[in-house]
Amino acid sequence: MELRLAEVFASIRAAQAASDEPLCAYLYDLEGLRRNAVRVVDSLPAGCELFYAIKANSDLPVLQTLAPLVHGFEVSSGGELAWVREHFAEVPVIFSGPGKLDSELEAAVAQHVDCLHVESLNELQRLAAILDRTGKTQAVLLRINLALDSLAETTLMMGGKPTPFGIPAQQLQECLAWLHNYPEIQLRGFHFHLLSHQLDAQAHLQLLRAYLKQVRQWCEQYRLSIAQVNVGGGIGINYRQPDRQFDWVDFSSGLSALLDKSGLPGVRVRFELGRYITAACGYYAMQVIDIKRTYGKIFVIGRGGSHHFRTPYAQGHSHPFHVLPVDTWPYAFPRSAVSNERVSVVGQLCTPKDLLAFDAPVETVRCNDLVVFPYAGAYAWHISHHDFLRHPHPLQWYLPVEEGAHAAREQA
Ligand SMILES: Cc1ncc(COP(=O)(O)O)c(C=O)c1O
Structure with missing residues (x-):
């Protein structure tokens, strides 16, 4: 995963120089995003498809960059479905998520989603009533919460234990028996998303092996003929040790052999990745307003905070950051600085929870310098409580895709 830091830092510096207030901004590197998506798609073995889970970042320029590269988009609400359909009439869409409303199921059917991922018997029954009323059919996957003996847990588990997902x-047998009487619901296969934040390629291969083994067993046991297994998302970003990211090369090369041995010939394997696709394209920049030493700790206070960038607090980590020196200092008094010490980076909110990095070593940071957080392109702005304290929203801009890059790929 390549970060284009030189281009990104130059752009942030230019924005800071043009600003008459301390800078607070999100920058998304669309060319970096394009390259990352191409790398992932091109390494998938035949028979695999990549859908992008738009909940990670549903900004239009992000979706426009990805649409020509991925097989489709995964949505998890009527709002996401409407947003995708408003801008991408033709892109294949799959619809997951718990607690779907009847109106959302109806919209999914009307908008021709490629596949609905059903979360319960109740949801199947409500879907059947809609199909009955409209005279339509719908392909579905059953999302199964699978308990696995040797499941290596990550910090974010959606299954493998009691969860709402x-x-x-x-309960599969009961669902299958019920489905027998409802041919308008076409069972295309199974969907699993047991975890997110997976950092270990071999552990992920083992998880997928377990999914496919279980599916093969169900096919034999219930005499099912299925076309697809959706293995969810969940590939993580190593925020704590950014130099040690998920080994995608190891994963994708192991995947080929795994699929060959799955005993499910012709079954397509779909991924719906969010974080791993967009996290690395986003950067959150804060200009330092104040530096305080208090009771043995140092706090660097930047413009902005967790109301813009909730990722570190949500995941309980100290987010990595870069310091970009800004040499101008507009005041007559000397500016505060710290060198070769450990600091916490906080924002402007009146809560000790507004903590973006802690116990983090810095060479030097001074008031008015810029602190830039990488890996802020997924579950960052979109999961944050933007209007808390009514601070203004950050500036936001996009570094464009290199001219002709999409066209060159299409021709290749
Ligand atoms: C059903 C489902 N699929 C895919 C994803 C995307 O996960 P990630 O961003 O970890 O790849 C999620 C995230 O919550 C999810 O719930």
């Missing part, structure tokens, strides 16, 4: 494996 998916159908517990023990």
Whole structure:
């Protein structure tokens, strides 16, 4: 995963120089995003498809960059579905998520989603009533919450234990028996998303092996003929040790062999990745307003905070950052600085929870310098409580895709 830091830092510096207030900004590197998506798509073995889970970042320029590269978009609400359909009439869409409203199921059917991922018998029954009323059919995957003996847990588990997500494996038989009487619901296969934040390529291969083994067993046991297994998202970003990212090369090369041995010939394997696709394209920049030493700790206070960038607090990590020196200092008094010490980076909110980095070593940081957080392109702005304290929203801009890059790929 390549970060284009030189281009990004130059752009942030230019914005800071043009600003008459301390800078607070999100910058998204669309060329970096394009390259990352191409790298992932091109390494997938035949029979695999990549959908992008737009919940990670649904900004239009992000979706426009990805649409020509991925097989489609995964949405998890009627709002996301409407947003995608407003801008991409033709892109294949799949619809997941718990607690779908009847109106959302109806919209999914009307908008021709490629596949609905059903989360419960109740949802199947409500879908059947809609299909009955409209005379339509719908392809579905059953999302199964699978308990696996050797499941290596990550910091964010959506299954493998009691959670609100998916159908517990023990209830599958009842769902299948019920489906027999409803041919308007076409069972295309199974959907799993047991975890996010996976950092270990071999552990992820093992998880996928377990999914496919279980699916093969169900196919034999219930005499099913299925076309697809959706293995969810969940590839993580190593925020704590950014030099040690998920080994995608190891993963994608192991995947080929795994699929060959799955005993499910012709079954397509779909991924719906969010964080791994967009996290690395986003940067959150804060200009330092104040530096305080207090009771043995140092706090660097930047413009902005967790109301813009909630990722570190949400995941409980100290987010990595870069310091970009800004040499201008507009005051007559000397500016505060710290060198070769450990600091916490905080924002402007009146809560000790407004903590973006802690115990982080810095060479030097001074008031008016810029602190830039990488890996802020997924579950960052979009999961933050923007209007808390009514601070203004950050500036936001996009570094464009290199001219002709999409066209060159299409021709290749
Ligand atoms: C059903 C489902 N699929 C895909 C994703 C995307 O996960 P990630 O961003 O970890 O790849 C999520 C995230 O919550 C999800 O719930």
